[in-house]
Amino acid sequence: MSVGRYGEFGGQYVPETLMNAIHELEEAYEHYSHDPDFIAELDKLNKEYAGRPSILYYAEKMTKDLGGAKIYLKREDLNHTGSHKINNVLGQVLLAKKMGKTRVIAETGAGQHGVATATAAALMGMECEIFMGREDTVRQALNVYRMELLGAKVHAVTTGTETLKDAVNEAMREWSKRVDDTLYVLGSVMGPHPFPMIVRDFQSVIGKEIKSQLMEKEGKLPDMVVACVGGGSNAMGSFYEFIPDESVKLVGCEAAGLGVDNPKNAATIANGSLGIFHGMKSLFCQNEYGQIAPVYSISAGLDYPGIGPEHANLHKTGRATYVPITDEEAVKAFEYLSRVEGIIPAIESAHAVAHVMKVAGSMSKDDIIVCTISGRGDKDVAAIARYRGVEIYE
Amino acid sequence: MSRISEAFKNNKVFIPFITGGDPDIETTRKILYALNEAGAGIIEIGIPFSDPIAEGPVIQEASQRALEAGTTTDSLFELVKEVRSDIKIPILFMTYANVVFKYGADKFADRCNECGIDGMIIPDIPYEEKAEFTDICKAHDISFISMIAPTSKDRVQMIAKEAEGFIYCVSSMGVTGVRSDFSNNLDEMIKSVREVTDVPVAIGFGISTPEQAAKMAALSDGAIVGSAIVRIIAEHGTNAPAAVKEYVTKMVQAIK
Numbered sequence: 001m002s003v004g005r006y007g008e009f010g011g012q013y014v015p016e017t018l019m020n021a022i023h024e025l026e027e028a029y030e031h032y033s034h035d036p037d038f039i040a041e042l043d044k045l046n047k048e049y050a051g052r053p054s055i056l057y058y059a060e061k062m063t064k065d066l067g068g069a070k071i072y073l074k075r076e077d078l079n080h081t082g083s084h085k086i087n088n089v090l091g092q093v094l095l096a097k098k099m100g101k102t103r104v105i106a107e108t109g110a111g112q113h114g115v116a117t118a119t120a121a122a123l124m125g126m127e128c129e130i131f132m133g134r135e136d137t138v139r140q141a142l143n144v145y146r147m148e149l150l151g152a153k154v155h156a157v158t159t160g161t162e163t164l165k166d167a168v169n170e171a172m173r174e175w176s177k178r179v180d181d182t183l184y185v186l187g188s189v190m191g192p193h194p195f196p197m198i199v200r201d202f203q204s205v206i207g208k209e210i211k212s213q214l215m216e217k218e219g220k221l222p223d224m225v226v227a228c229v230g231g232g233s234n235a236m237g238s239f240y241e242f243i244p245d246e247s248v249k250l251v252g253c254e255a256a257g258l259g260v261d262n263p264k265n266a267a268t269i270a271n272g273s274l275g276i277f278h279g280m281k282s283l284f285c286q287n288e289y290g291q292i293a294p295v296y297s298i299s300a301g302l303d304y305p306g307i308g309p310e311h312a313n314l315h316k317t318g319r320a321t322y323v324p325i326t327d328e329e330a331v332k333a334f335e336y337l338s339r340v341e342g343i344i345p346a347i348e349s350a351h352a353v354a355h356v357m358k359v360a361g362s363m364s365k366d367d368i369i370v371c372t373i374s375g376r377g378d379k380d381v382a383a384i385a386r387y388r389g390v391e392i393y394e
Numbered sequence: 395m396s397r398i399s400e401a402f403k404n405n406k407v408f409i410p411f412i413t414g415g416d417p418d419i420e421t422t423r424k425i426l427y428a429l430n431e432a433g434a435g436i437i438e439i440g441i442p443f444s445d446p447i448a449e450g451p452v453i454q455e456a457s458q459r460a461l462e463a464g465t466t467t468d469s470l471f472e473l474v475k476e477v478r479s480d481i482k483i484p485i486l487f488m489t490y491a492n493v494v495f496k497y498g499a500d501k502f503a504d505r506c507n508e509c510g511i512d513g514m515i516i517p518d519i520p521y522e523e524k525a526e527f528t529d530i531c532k533a534h535d536i537s538f539i540s541m542i543a544p545t546s547k548d549r550v551q552m553i554a555k556e557a558e559g560f561i562y563c564v565s566s567m568g569v570t571g572v573r574s575d576f577s578n579n580l581d582e583m584i585k586s587v588r589e590v591t592d593v594p595v596a597i598g599f600g601i602s603t604p605e606q607a608a609k610m611a612a613l614s615d616g617a618i619v620g621s622a623i624v625r626i627i628a629e630h631g632t633n634a635p636a637a638v639k640e641y642v643t644k645m646v647q648a649i650k
Contacts, residue, residue, distance in 0.1 A: 003522070011522075011523055012520065012522055012523060013491055013518045013519060013520070013523055014518060014520060015447070015448045015517045015518055015520070015541070015543070016517075016520050016521070016541045016542060016543045016545075016546060016549075016553070016564065017448075017543040017544075017545050017564060017567060017568075018545075019520050019521070019522070019545070019546070019549065020545045020546065020547060020549065021545065159451075159454055160444065160445060160458075165445065166445075169445050169447050172447045173447060173448075173450075173568070173569045176448070176567065176568055176569060177567050177568035177569070178567065178568075179545060179567070273496075274495075275492045275495060275496055276491040276492045276495045276518070277445065277491075277492050278445075278447075279518075284492070286492065286496060288496070289466050289467050289468075289493065289496065289497065290443075290467075290490075290492040290493045290494075290495065290496030290497065291443065291444040291461065291493075292444045292445050292492070
């Protein structure tokens with residue numbers, strides 16, 4: 001019967017062709033996640049290849065400038081490949097290898113998950129194919145070349161809105177053609193069970209490190225943890241450790257594009273409703289007939305019409321709060337962090353920074369905010385320049 | 395006896411699929427009459443969905459055309475209601491979970507009863523998730539069609555035991571679309587089904603030629619053809635009904 005539920009959300013809504021494949025993954029994960037050798041091997045990869053633990057950085061200038069809560073930045077942008085995506089990918093590709101698979105496939109939006117998957121595949125000697133919306137291959141051309149450099153084959157997806165949602169569709173279709181030697185390495189806490197659980201577990205290293213690093217520096221828990229949310233993997237990874245600590249406010253920042261009242265947005269919590277799509281029951285931007293809405297964000301990584309089921313449940317139970325951040329607010333935060341702290345964040349992560357800029361000033365100087373910088377912004381520089389009217393191409 | 399069981403009685407059944415509202419509702423209406431006249435045993439109408447993950451390019455494009463033409467779940471319910479006085483064979487809706495869920499499964503089933511829909515096929519509702527839909531289907535006397543695939547293996551009998559109407563046997567891996575190679579364990583799958591149920595089995599995915607249809611129907615109780623018909627509709631547009639009728643007539647002859 002139905003498994004992998006977070007309240008009413010989650011489940012396994014996939015075609016019969018894929019059911020045994022996801023059961024096989026479930027069993028393999030259950031086995032290896034308790035296997036000391038697997039744990040040790042992954043730990044070693046995290047430390048010696050990805051560069052963990054990532055720094056918890058006290059943003060002193062930003063703190064003084066905003067004049068309120070003490071701000072720490074969790075620097076996932078400093079990981080190998082430049083984002084938090086590597087945490088999940090090392091785990092899943094290692095798992096694929098243990099399962100005897102020889103090929104991995106993945107979807108990607110901004111290209112960060114694709115690059116991370118291609119990297120892990122190169123490292124572990126696996127064949128790799130990446131599905132990316134055609135529009136995103138244009139927005140993030142450098143990442144396409146990067147993936148190819150790493151030995152992956154990149155498919156530009158030309159169906160539907162030609163963005164992340166369509167890349168997921170195509171990766172699922174591809175997986176249903178070839179399950180025996182292939183694992184679909186899903187990039188976020190979404191899709192059918194067991195993906196939301198596996199991705200959350202591999203990403204939860206972020207929150208665990210935040211907790212111990214802050215304990216060392218401040219001797220206490222943060223008052224607020226802030227992260228951006230598309231599907232929601234860096235946010236889930238940042239939040240998970242703190243869910244039982246009720247004094248810690250958890251805030252997810254979703255992409256409001258041109259504004260929550262403008263049709264061009266991707267704010268699922270603000271505008272979505274309950275539905276079943278991409279293997280899960282969760283909240284989705286959709287019309288009255290259940291047709292999935294063509295969403296929009298300046299950030300290719302947050303340009304997704306749904307949200308992971310565990311986030312939907314954290315929202316419903318009130319344990320986490322989700323706020324919309326517009327393109328303009330995110331771009332301002334992108335520029336602000338670059339100038340004030342000398343850190344160029346990914347445009348996705350800039351959505352989280354924007355929220356910190358809104359709330360830090362009105363909080364007490366004794367309060368502590370931890371903001372996860374999920375990735376670095378090099379990939380976005382040309383797009384932000386164009387947003388500001390400077391015609392630069394990569 | 396339900397209309398679906400009636401259709402399979404002493405008969406190999408040819409089951410054509412079309413995407414509802416492609417290229418428009420009026421052409422779909424004419425195609426429904428054409429299918430009926432050509433000797434289809436059961437008709438499957440796809441309610442277009444924005445993101446049909448089990449479909450290949452042909453049906454994906456048809457879904458997009460239908461949605462762009464303004465097709466909605468309600469316009470297809472209305473169409474079926476209108477043709478029901480003339481077309482007596484079973485009519486099924488094939489669509490994705492979200493279309494039914496967002497409409498409200500209960501309200502959807504009520505409308506099925508009102509308009510004369512006999513069953514539904516929802517490829518992204520596997521055995522494990524079907525209860526929230528099958529309970530409602532049972533209460534409305536609508537068949538919820540179960541699917542089995544070449545990867546189902548030990549799941550075949552579990553699924554077959556609870557199947558209603560007929561069992562949709564997926565001929566090969568991957569998504570819908572015309573192909574030349576089929577799974578080589580179809581025989582075994584069907585034997586496995588027969589051990590636990592009398593519910594008929596029809597094979598679909600990839601069938602396009604009369605020879606393929608004859609072979610699949612010989613292995614089972616019927617053949618389902620979608621992409622090959624949808625491709626004819628894509629080619630002929632509003633003139634498709636005559637071409638579809640000609641094609642389906644040949645296919646029906648082939649499986650007899």
